[in-house]
Amino acid sequence: MGNLLYQLLGSLGGTFILYGVFTIVEVYYNEWTSPIRDLPGPKSASWIWGNFMEIRKAEHSVLQEKWVEQYGITIKYHAPFGLSQLYTMGPKALGHILMNNEDYEKPDNLRYVLGKIGSGVLVVEGEKHKQQNPAFGAAQIRELTEIFVAKSIQLRDAWAVETAKQGGNGKIEVLGWLNRATLDIIGLAGFGYDFDNLGEGSKPNELNEAFSYLFRANAKFALIPFLRAMFKPLRFLPAAGDAKIRDSRITMARIGNQLLQESKAQGLGTQQAAGKRRDLASLLVRANMSKDVPESQRMSDEDVLEQVPTFLVAGHETTRKLREELLSLNALPYLDAVVRETLCVHSPAPSTVRVAMRDDVLPLSKPFTDKRGKFQEGISIRKGQTIVVPILAMNRAKWIWGEDAAEFRLVDGIWGNMMPFLGGPRACIGYRFALVEMKALLFTLVRSFEFELAIPAEDVAKRSRVVQRPLLKSDPEGGNQLPMLIRPVSQAWM
Template sequence: MDFLSLSTPLLVLLGALKACGVVLLLLLARAIYWMFNMLVVAPLFDPLKNVQGPKGSILENHFRQVMDPRVSPDTHESWTRTYGKTFRFQGFGRHDYRLLSLDFRVMSHVLNSPVYEKPWQTRSLLSRLLGKGVFAMEGDEHKQLRRLIMPSFSTHAVKALTPIFFQKAEELRDIWETLIMNPDSPRDLQRGKLPPLPPPLYIPEKPLAEHIIDASHWISRATFDVIGLAGFDYHFHSLQDETEDVYLAYRRMFDIADKAPGLKGLIQLYIPWLEKILPDEGERITQESLRTIHQAGVRLIQSKKTAILAEKASSQEIKEKDILSLLIKSNLSSDAPSRLSDAELLDQLSTFLFAGSDSTSLAIAWCLHLLSLHPYAQARLRDEIMSLSPCASRTSDGPSDLSLTDAIDALPYLDAVVRETLRLCPPVHGTIRVATRDDQIPVSSPILLRDGTLIREGETIPIRKGSYVHIPIEGLNFSPDIWGEDARLFNPDRWSSLPAAARTPAHPGIASMMTFSFGPHACPGWKFSLLEAKIFIATLLPHFVFEPAAEIRKTNSILTRPYVYDQFEFGSRMPIKIGRYTP
């Protein structure tokens, strides 16, 4: 073999290595440029650097102060007192200034303007869990989808579902009565025995309740059954037995999603193929759960679509009242180009289940917790409910579900208690938006900038494209400027004479309460959630008395969940003492 035949492959190899080296150098140079621009150049031109806010080191963040419900109320109060209602804080460092405001005018502009969207990272996480549902959509896609969905959540459509609310509330009531009569009943399928509990924050003078239940877990099972039937006419039977495959798939997936994503999860947002080659246990469970849900969902959608088309062909009245049937009906009546595919319908199914089960169950559980801490309010509400005698014992010869629903919905103190609970314990602690272009945000409260410039009421502050705006849902619900000096206290009577600032409608029917957000991305199912919570409380309270079993705190994952103080390692739970009510 001559030298020439040996040298040719060697030269090719050297050339390839040289080319790779050049590519690597270019990538390295680009990375250095990107980092230098992000850390040094871009912050020089960020208008938020001139807005007052807490100081921090170059890579320090303020996420815990802003997003942890254990400290965020004090943080908002302190920062507002120091910097005014509108300020900036550090995201991932001093280069990442973010805007936060307790000025309702600022938040109204951000939530109503098409300039601001959910960040792609948030939409990616939601899409991975729920598919391309209404919560993960933006722009024209979101508008089109919302138009299809809204008829399913009209007042008439929601009231048609109330027999299901009553059915599952009564089933839960009967199970609790069985547990009280026989605490060792095998029907008690809670997650093992509760560990020893620390003393409660409040101890009643004359204890009435003796048995302890995990209220949040039981109510979650009930609301899962509700959304299964009301949403898709699907029986999970989770109150009776937590073994149904689709139920378990959703539960496993949501439990994993509730955990912080960690460093690997954040990296996967930017390198999505990483999870394909290096899947962890959480990813394997999520994918397995999604396959189970997909298979069941496809069968369900095909079955309902076939039935609806057959009834339309025979000119019969379509009797289905569940949300999925109404959505399919609305979809089929739309222009062909704007119709959703079966895969897109399945994504909405998962979205409804997540939003319609856990968020409502948390609202009901927090309501029982607050009533356990306020025995006078509990007794007053019980008396109001029992003034409607059918509420204490609904029988076949009693009023219709619809008339009983109207009576419950009209109870003023029940309405006030549920709204006050949703104000103090919103299932979603906060959300986030990103500016898609440079913008000017109007303010209603003066802002003194770092350079001494005063931004007066009605004037604007600039924000650049790519800047993040945090929406403090709980913070606005706790604002004394909106709700009065007792804003952080449980006071249902405030709803009979709201301050002027709180009467400014953020969302039809709920005044300035931010719990359901407002604007184009407001929760479409707010009527569903309110009415379900009222019916559950009206069904349970005449039969039981509730007392605190431990000091309960909040923790923020995807939703704001309860845990026992000093027992965070046992996970989310809400132990409450329960006893039978005797007049």
């Protein structure tokens, strides 16, 4: 019996080894024969890491933009373990990728990482994604403006108290306060519930702590999470922080479910009652109750709750001209311009990735000659090829934003002619929510305060976990933070 067991285990082990060898050979055969193998681009800095570590150490997008200037707008650089990454700033190619969302989906490793936060609109594809659109229309977001403004005023008042305590020129960690304001806004806008994080005597909130941990961008490279994202078979490996991530998700689910059930207990379960409420959960439930929605496409309570992290994501150097405009209370074109320029130069998500679900040919805005001297008018790609969508690089590309930058260009972003919210059917459906929230906060805070960095500008770094968040190089263990000096606007402005 023992010998039979050993033989069986040996046979299974051999099968797994053979399967692993076959998979590795297949991957590298596809790599060696890839249609993109002759694209121009930088040399690999390391067989193990490729160009990955170079990119990680550089400021977001800067290195890729340098390569584009050197090699052209469509290049190949090297991912870890000798694999290739396609990087294109070609408007036609990007338009093709973003508009054909069923042929170009988020790759497994990106969905795995985002799934650690939640499986809402950040992750879902197809019909599931379409179900969440009713809550984010222009009319629905317009009804929430009162909430945004009220919480902005409450944040202003809280900062006024803090600066007064410090003699009128206070040092405030603004990111933490903005997180608290965002949580309050999403409590009211999402579920009709006020967490009161900005009120006097407010205490640390467990939902805020859970949210902050899930979205914390770490300056340090962690090997185990990287390997788990790259290789499915290694996702059983434990890593530091797993328990905290699990507890944070449980906390968010528990509180979200409590809020949803309380809403239903107050009458949200009927279409008539839901119609009287303006929060996003009510809108989703109301959309679910529509006779036009087939039963198979209705969202469950779990589907609604999975949107909580997405709602939170949607929420998070002024100039003399901006303050003059805000104080005048006239039309606010400069406020809109400041928001646009900020999102253009500092896009919340600097890039994203898509994977080809079938063999295809990407159209090119500008033909090129490859390393073998062959003239290419399109790029053939195979199923499984990953492609970087360079949001930040496109938003600040010199060859796009020239003398005619105000004109509508070929890059069809969801918002004007820029890409901070991507474009196509899988563009960010919460972009209106984010814009109105940003404008409400700026409108209120810039009219009341003058801002100055409390640390040297070169001490501020940016790291991404879904969205970019600031870190201090001098305090990498301090987590995401941005200390600023804040003082009331002088009476001369008033």
